Structure formats: C-alpha cells, structure tokens
Amino acid sequence: MMNLTASEPVELSELRCIGCGLRTNNPGHKFRCSACADLLEIVYPGWDTTDGQRAAPFTAAALKALWRTRRKSFVPMDQSGVWRFRELLPHFASGEKIITLREGNTPLYELPSCARAVGVEYLVAKHQGMNPTGSFKDTGMTVAASMARQEGFRWVGCASTGNTSASVAAYAARAQMRSLVLIPQGKVSWGKLSQSLDYGAITVELKTDFDGCSRILDEVVDRMPVYLLNSVNPYRIEGQKTAAIELLEQLDWQPPDHIIVPGGNLGNSSALGKALLELGKLHFITRLPKVSIVQAEGANPLVRTMRETGGRKLVSVRAETAASAIRIGSPASWKKAVRVLEQTGGTVAEVSEVEIAWAKAQIGADGVGCEPASAVTLAGLKRLVQGGFVKPGESVVLILTGHLLKDPDFTLKFHRGELFRDTEQRKEAEILVPHERAPITLEASADAVISVLKQVEEGSEA
C-alpha cells in the first residue's frame, strides 16, 4: 500500500508515443514523438500488473475511500475536483506548485424532459460547463499550467475556438505567467473573447480558421519560449480524465451503459476514454461504458474518418457550424479518439444545425443551460436511439462541455427566429423546434402583462 499523505511521492509516469510506442521523458516543446512526430500520451509503468513485474501500488477500494474522505478537507488540492484524484495523475513535487481555481466538482443533473423526448429511461448530464471559466477545459488546464510553472516558463500559449483561451488566460494569470491566445478572427463568441481579455492575455485574432491558428502556434513555440497549452499537451489530457473518475464516483462506481461526448479537437473524448480504460485496468470498475462521439454535420472529420477509412486515416474537412466550440476540421487527437471508440465499443454520429438548436432548447427546458456544442450530445443520442445503437432501457450520461453563458448570441438569435434563414432549415426548424419564444416588449402596465399571461395560459390549455 502506498503512503497516502499529500507530500509522499506517487508513482512516476512516462511519455509514450501513440504511433511507434517510443518512451521518453523529454516531450520537446511540441509534445510530438522525436521519432515519428505522432502524439504522446502519459503512461504509468507502475500500474502494470499484467507484465508480472510488480503489483499496482494501491487498491481501488483504498483510493475510493481516500478520495471520498478528501471531500471533507479544506486544503486547496483536496478541494479541486482534479487533484482530489491525484494518485491517477502525474506526480507533482509539491502542492505548493499547483495552480488551482477549484475546478471539477461538477454536478450530475437528471434530464427528465430530455429523456422523454429521445425515448430513454435513465438520462443524466455531467455538466462540465460548471467549471470556473465555464468549460471542461479547466480540468486539464490546472495540470498543464502547473507543469508550465514547474518548468519555469514565463509564457504559455494556445490556439483556440474560445474555451481553451479563456481557461489558459485564467490559469496563467493565477500563476503570474503571461499568456498568448490565437483565435480565428470573428469566429469566437463575445463571452469567450471577453474572458481572455479580462484575465490579461495577449489576444490575437488571426485571419484564418482554428486549424490555421494551430499551425501558426506550432511555429511560434518552435521559435519562442512559449509553453504549448493546446490539447496535444498530454498533461491536459490527464487532467481531463478526472471528469470520468468523478462521474463514476457520483454513480457509486456503477458504470452507465453509454457516455456521449461532443467531438471537436477530440482531446476530451480521448481523456474520458483513457480514464475509463485505466479505471478498468485498476479494478475500479468491472465493465466499460460505450463512449460515443457526436459532431456537427458541418464539422464532421471524425465521422468521415470512421466511415471512409475505418479510422485508419484522418479525413480533414473545412469546418462550419454555429456550435463554435467544435468548429474544427482537422482534430489533433483523432487517433486517440479512434482508439477510444474501438476499445469501449462506442460509435460516432453527426447532427444538423437545426437538431443542435432543438437539443439545446430541450436541455434548457429541464432548467439546465449549455452552449451549442454541448447540445450535440442530446441530438446525437436521439439519432443513436432511432438507429438502435442505444436501447431505451440503457443508462446514458451526456457530457455537457460548456456553460450557457459562453454563447448567449446563439440563444438570442434562436429565440428571435434569426438562426435559421434558409427555407429548408426553417421548415425543419418548425417541425423540430417548437421552443422559439422571443422577448415581448410592452408598455409599463400591469394590464398589458396580465393579458400576455392569459394568452399563454390559453395557449397551453389549447
């Protein structure tokens, strides 16, 4: 049994190339394999019980109990919903070096009206949009930003559709590091843009798309001492794993049948899948949920990759969708995501813009807000139920990745009937989306308000 105090070293981790398997402890500044340039991932040799060399350094039962006990603690590392699970993360020399905004600890919400709408009995949402900066990115950023600080960097940087930049800027400010944020001009929601400005990032709008921003950042980190905080950074993936660990803990370690995730750059699905596989290996759970990934029709590189090449070769696309957080045509972590689909038995789905808007309004009707990219999960679930991949009696968890307030513009346009202008979309919208309800402007009179109330009452009785 390991010693379970915070200051005791936990198991050491190594970096391994997902392509050629080369192991290293020097990730370089681009987190690519020095031999084949593929992505790196973090592995924990000490956990390998199958190679006969040694036993895992802890038991699942002991860690489950320890993690639960930490919920009572007021130590910052224990209050973080990421670092509470630090035995399954890379080791940090000391809690002092950790940059935390008390990320994680996100709620599970039952979605009764959504469940009825798609035809399943048990449906809950794990709301990662309840993280400090309003998206799941924080869970990975606390680990990777802490690593940047430990390595002595003064600058960190990212390319972003908006959520990553908000998180990078916040954690950098918290650590008194400078941050550089590259975003596609005019394609990031105002809310997200305001976040990186507020936290003091150098915010650069480039005349290109997200994929172009990513390429340019790669060149910048080649030439300048800027620590790369995109999701190719394997420490981000490790932090994002904890959402799955926390989810399983909330479910008393009874895995659901399905977990549905939005697919953008595919770091999140990679992280959740990695967590599940590790939890299985370490005997925390005895069966794996199927992890399925949903993309917008206009930004469906993974869907096409699976359909056209069986997952062997990335099919890049020019991405277009109102769900800006997943407007990515050439996802960095596609290979990791393919492995997750294969190893958990999940599948992919794609959904239309109107289906996304319908799903977002449906989730809202359960009193839970999210950004459009998060709503693809419910839209995708509906398709997966219709196609028979998800059975009505199976249990389903949706991963909501961003807060409603991340993209108020989408919501306002939707309710004002401005989101869908072409005739085909309008027709689809009228069938699928009966939720549109614009604000009503009235003279300041109680009579006027009461007459609106009465109309609504009559309408709902009719």
Added chain:
Amino acid sequence: MMNLTASEPVELSELRCIGCGLRTNNPGHKFRCSACADLLEIVYPGWDTTDGQRAAPFTAAALKALWRTRRKSFVPMDQSGVWRFRELLPHFASGEKIITLREGNTPLYELPSCARAVGVEYLVAKHQGMNPTGSFKDTGMTVAASMARQEGFRWVGCASTGNTSASVAAYAARAQMRSLVLIPQGKVSWGKLSQSLDYGAITVELKTDFDGCSRILDEVVDRMPVYLLNSVNPYRIEGQKTAAIELLEQLDWQPPDHIIVPGGNLGNSSALGKALLELGKLHFITRLPKVSIVQAEGANPLVRTMRETGGRKLVSVRAETAASAIRIGSPASWKKAVRVLEQTGGTVAEVSEVEIAWAKAQIGADGVGCEPASAVTLAGLKRLVQGGFVKPGESVVLILTGHLLKDPDFTLKFHRGELFRDTEQRKEAEILVPHERAPITLEASADAVISVLKQVEEGSEA
C-alpha cells in the same frame, strides 16, 4: 440534541414584521405585513435561549461536524451548498420537494495582486458567481422556488436587472413551473437575457426601469396566482444566508474582520448579516465581522440614506451605472440593510464608474473573473482603506456576486477603450486603469505573432 437525520422535523419558523414586530404564519402574496405593510423576516423561536423558556435544539459543535460529514454524501440535498445547512433554514416536509441545481459550494480565492493594489495583507473573494446560473441568486432561489412548489403554484414571477430572472427561470423549469420575468427594456445584459429565454421563461421587456418593473409585478401578483420571487420574499433571504455560513466554515469558523458586499436591492447584504447575527447567537462564532456595503455613485440610495437621514428614511434615486446588476434606485430591503450596518458595525461607500472598471480589471489580473457589480467591492475596499475604516493588517473578504460571463459587453467595451468617452472620465481612466488591452488583429503569420510577443516583452522590461 435534535435527531440529525434528514427526514426528522427541524425547528419551526415564523414570519415577523421588521417594522411593527407582528408575527404571522400567513405572508400573503406580497410578503408584506398585514398591519403596517413593512417587510417580513423569518425567525426561529426555538433558538431563543435568552428568554429563559428553552434551550437551542442543537449545539454549534454538533452541527459543524454534521455539515462537514454531509460533504461526503451523494444525496442531492447534502450536495447543495444551501441545504447542507438546512438546520438553520425553514423546515421542508421532505427532501423530495426540494428543487436544487447543486447551488452553493462556491470557492474562496486569494487575491494577491488586489491585496497589494489596495494595501491590505489578507484578502480573499467568496465567489458567488460560481453558482449554477452564474450569480448568488441561486442560493436563495432554491429555497423560495421549493416553497412555491410546495404551496402548489404553477406560475412564479420576478422583476429583475437580469440575474434574478436567470435564476427564477432555471429553478422554475427544473420544477416544471412556468415563469414570468419583467425586465427593464434594453437594460439587461445579453447573457442574462439569453438565460431566461433558454429556460423557457415568458420574458417581458417593459418600457421602464427596474423599480418600475417591481411596481408592476406587485400589481400582477395582486391580481393573478403568480408566486413572487423577488427578494422581498423572505425565503430567498434565508437561502442567501448560507453563503455566510459556508464562508465561515471555509475559514474554520474564524471570522474575518471585514466582509464587503455590493449593494443593489440590498437583499444579499441583509441575508449575509442575518446569517452572521444568527451564527453569533447560536455560538458558532464569538465575534462579528463588520459588513460594509458598496454602491455605484450613480445608484447610491443606501449611501444617501445613511448620510442624509442616518438610516431612518429611504432616499430614492434615479439609478444609472454600467454595473447593471446594482442599477436600483429604490431598494426593497434598505431597512434590513441598515440594521445589518448598525448591528455589525459596518459602513457604506460609493465608487465611480472608472473605479469599478479598474477594480474589475484588477480582479481579472488575479485570474478571477466577475461582473462589474461584483467589482464595486474591491473599489470600495480601496476607499475604505484610504479612509482608515479598514486597517492594513485586518482580514477582508469580498463577496463577488456574479460571473464574468454575465456581462461580456462591459469587458469588451472596456478593453476597446469604448467604456469611457467623456474627457474627465478618460483622464481618470488613464491614471487608474492601465489594463486596457484590445484584441490585436493580424495576418495569419507566425512572424507577425512573434513580433507582437517581442513588443510586449520589451514593453514589460521597460
């Protein structure tokens, strides 16, 4: 000792008029005293140990231990940072009736650069903007909305500057009740407006200000079966108390010297003060923090009420400030707030629009985002330190009430230099606010990005 299981009845509460002291169990639909029309508050006769009749039904030590133990529980009522403290709240028949979004559980953040900027040694923020809908309103709404459901209402309603409406709409949707939201036309941030639409509220923009919306709602609830969810509703105040209880728990029951709160409709300061007084009476703490209330110069009715009448008569104003959440000229809970100032020994302060913007950017520089109304606390603290009311060695807690994403427009305008246009303000802004940093638009080239980086580096070395 009381029995501490969830299903056991806790002490009964009563309603008491804050003006004439009349006790009642029928609050009416406007939550006003039937004799003198003043506000009602909830009292707990069973806690009175001073009248010699009976002892308090619990000890502070036992409750402290119980509340901490509940942090390990996965029961929804225990996971709520409001209902975890239910022994100090009005009794509900059953946990089944409770509407919760897992509100509360908000973080305490140290603010090192803000502390240096205002000249105090110990400064932390209790960030109520980390509640599910992004503002402190959720902590009160879970209690009042649960009461609405328990009483069988199908409709709930509020007048709002935006945060209340978001919270009302979310909790109503969660309980499958309908909600009516009255907001001043053109005066609510887009983010907040998008929330009430998303959660399905009937959202009515009235051609008047917040105070006008309040008056009209009063008439509506007179004539229609709509449950009033404004902060005159004393159940909201009870829920909002828990922020202070949670704060003290986070500080291991060692009260800070000062708590600084933004002042709008003054329900929040009333609630925090009530909690502190009750915690003192019940021997959870042995001394009271001073609660001070900060308003914008353009919306300063409490400041004027204290200055011009010594707190005896409300001085209403026509409110104008970019901090829209506290743009209120005739605050409903002014009498309760005056009592809190008197009983805790706190004071009032008012701050300029430029000072608010400065404070918000300063808080952002610590990696913590908030809406403008929250930032008045830091601006006010600076004034209180300068004036000698707060000593450099004293400990201070700022209550941040709303999330940064509640009002991205303010942040964008600020960084684009569009917030302050008149000459005097610009002059003040240039001295106070060196933080303005607009986004930079560049061609898609690494060279261009690197040249910006180098300029920033040179600038910060100079």
